[in-house]
Ligand SMILES: NC(=O)C1=CN([C@@H]2O[C@H](COP(=O)(O)OP(=O)(O)OC[C@H]3O[C@@H](n4cnc5c(N)ncnc54)[C@H](OP(=O)(O)O)[C@@H]3O)[C@@H](O)[C@H]2O)C=CC1
């Protein structure tokens with residue numbers, strides 16, 4: 001059995017991870033870290049876990065959370081990870097960080113976009129960007145995983161086949177993304193209150209959302225050249241789900257069949273990527289509670305433009321499901337263990 005602790009277990013991604021780990025046949029949860037619920041049973045914080053996970057929570061700096069575990073998941077706000085990751089790897093353990101601190105390769109770019117000092121260049125060099133569809137081989141042996149952001153996951157998976165083949169104009173990529181409110185986390189936040197979001201819809205994060213450098217860094221790596229994108233996130237009045245609409249210009253006239261073939265070939269061995277048939281575009285509900293990323297393709301032969309619709313559950317493939325997928329890969333397990341559920345419907 002793999003012994004696992006979650007630091008930040010009482011947040012939205014932490015509890016989603018706990019839910020999936022409880023159903024994983026090779027995992028034992030040995031520690032749950034929190035800020036506000038120290039010594040309280042996890043099932044007291046989340047009564048849907050009653051009879052399932054009653055472990056008492058500990059403060060996030062309780063040493064037992066590290067000493068008892070083989071792998072530690074960090075589901076904390078950004079800014080906490082660097083010292084914790086140091087302590088974890090010193091003790092020969094592995095760590096999967098759901099936050100943003102280890103995603104960017106440059107400390108200067110991190111400081112510019114997050115307005116705080118993050119890990120050093122040496123610390124960052126130890127981390128692997130944990131997007132399995134792109135980095136599986138490196139993830140297998142990694143000690144530190146930087147789990148991708150939710151928006152970047154939809155966008156990188158949506159664009160990778162086109163950029164790898166260099167069939168779109170790298171200077172014209174426009175991304176319009178929408179997120180459910182759980183994307184903002186569980187802490188008290190005026191902009192997430194029911195009366196603020198219900199019956200409303202808005203763009204936010206302009207002019208510079210902090211996921212932009214992560215998107216550009218990883219797309220640039222796939223493309224082998226520098227990429228800049230225009231990225232606008234929006235807030236949807238629903239709990240979970242994320243949909244990105246991505247617009248690009250084809251360098252030469254290609255039809256749907258050729259593009260579909262390209263995506264099917266690129267993702268042919270991927271258990272969690274589902275390319276939709278011609279004329280079908282995924283809904284957020286199709287992936288609710290699952291680790292799938294569903295991708296729809298529209299080739300507009302009239303304008304020579306292509307539109308990609310990429311959909312995930314922000315708390316699953318956008319965070320905790322992807323983190324578990326990474327753990328499965330790191331431990332040589334079947335990558336889908338604990339992740340095989342079908343979406344809830346309706
Ligand atoms: N929500 C999403 O869709 C996604 C989130 N992420 C990233 O994952 C991480 C966790 O996000 P999410 O679960 O949404 O966040 P939440 O705000 O829901 O949870 C944060 C967790 O961290 C704990 N925490 C907060 N502040 C402190 C502190 N000062 N000291 C100790 N513990 C603290 C909280 O404890 P307590 O409950 O006691 O307050 C809680 O367990 C973030 O870095 C986020 O950016 C990544 C992808 C998607």
Ligand SMILES: CC(=O)N[C@@H](CCC(=O)OP(=O)(O)O)C(=O)O
Nearest residue numbers: 099100149150179180181183184
């Ligand atoms: C709706 C909403 O507020 N979403 C969050 C998503 C960010 C997130 O969770 O990503 P990190 O892991 O990079 O922090 C936001 O836009 O800031």
